[in-house]
Amino acid sequence: MTVASKLDNRREIELAEGVHIHLRPAGLFPRLMARFIDGAIWLLIFIVLSVVLSLSGWLIGDEASQGFLMLLAFVMVWFYDPFFEASKASATPGKMAMKLKVVRRSGAPVGFASGFLRCLLFWIDFLPALGTVGMVSILASRNSQRLGDMVADTLVVYRSPPRVPEVESINAPAVRPGVLLQREEQLAFIEFADRLDRLSPARQNEITAPLAALEAARKSPTTTSFALGVARWLSHQEK
Structure with missing residues (x-):
C-alpha cells in the first residue's frame, strides 16, 4: 500500500450498473463539531420551551409543564437523529452545517430503522467515559465508523456534489x-x-x-x- 493510498480516505463503491462512485468518510473532528452544533440546538430548544412553560405554568400546572419537558427530552434523545437522517437531507442540522450526511455502506440513503439503530447504539459509544469508546472506534476504523455505524452498516461521509462532465x-x-x-x-x-x-x-x-x-x-x-x-x-x- 502506497503512502498516497493511505492518505486518500475515499471509498470506491461499485454499483450494480458496473460503474463506481466515491464516498469520503468524515473523520473525528467534523463529526464532533456536528454533534456540538446539534447539542447547542437541543439546549436552545429546551431553554426556550422551559421559559415558555414556566410563564404558562399557572395556566396548565407545574406537573403538566414538567411532564411535557420530559416527553420532549425523550423525543429529542431517541428520534432527533433518526428523523433527520432518514429525511431527504440524510443529515441532522449539525451534520448539514458541517456538509456531512449519513448513508448506507453501499452509498444508498439511510432508512428510519437504520437511523434508529445507530442512534440507539450512540449511547453505548458515548456513555462509557464520555464518548471515548466511540472516538477510539472512529479513529481505529478504516471507514471512520463508530460501533453504531458498524452495526447499522452506515457511514458518515462528506456531502460532495457529483462531478458532472462538461x-x-x-x-x-x-x-x-x-x-x-x-x-x-x-x-x-x-x-x-x-x-x-x-x-x-x-x-x-x-x-x-x-x-x-x-x-x-x-x-x-x-x-x-x-x-x-x-x-x-x-x-x-x-x-
Whole structure:
C-alpha cells in the first residue's frame, strides 16, 4: 500500500450498473463539531420551551409543564437523529452545517430503522467515559465508523456534489430517461459517460445492455448512445 493510498480516505463503491462512485468518510473532528452544533440546538430548544412553560405554568400546572419537558427530552434523545437522517437531507442540522450526511455502506440513503439503530447504539459509544469508546472506534476504523455505524452498516461521509462532465464532452444528443432516476442511478449514468474513453466497446455494451428493457432506450440506435444521451440530459439538469 502506497503512502498516497493511505492518505486518500475515499471509498470506491461499485454499483450494480458496473460503474463506481466515491464516498469520503468524515473523520473525528467534523463529526464532533456536528454533534456540538446539534447539542447547542437541543439546549436552545429546551431553554426556550422551559421559559415558555414556566410563564404558562399557572395556566396548565407545574406537573403538566414538567411532564411535557420530559416527553420532549425523550423525543429529542431517541428520534432527533433518526428523523433527520432518514429525511431527504440524510443529515441532522449539525451534520448539514458541517456538509456531512449519513448513508448506507453501499452509498444508498439511510432508512428510519437504520437511523434508529445507530442512534440507539450512540449511547453505548458515548456513555462509557464520555464518548471515548466511540472516538477510539472512529479513529481505529478504516471507514471512520463508530460501533453504531458498524452495526447499522452506515457511514458518515462528506456531502460532495457529483462531478458532472462538461456537456460538450458527451458526444450524444440529450435524451430524457423516461423513468424517475434515484440519485445513485443518476451518478451511474454520469460516471459511465465520464469514463467512456477508458472502456472497450464490448465493455460499454455489457454495462448498458440492461437498459434495453426501458421504452425510451428503444428509440436510440444503441443502449450505449442512450446512456450517453441520458448523461448529457442529466448534465443539463445539474448546470
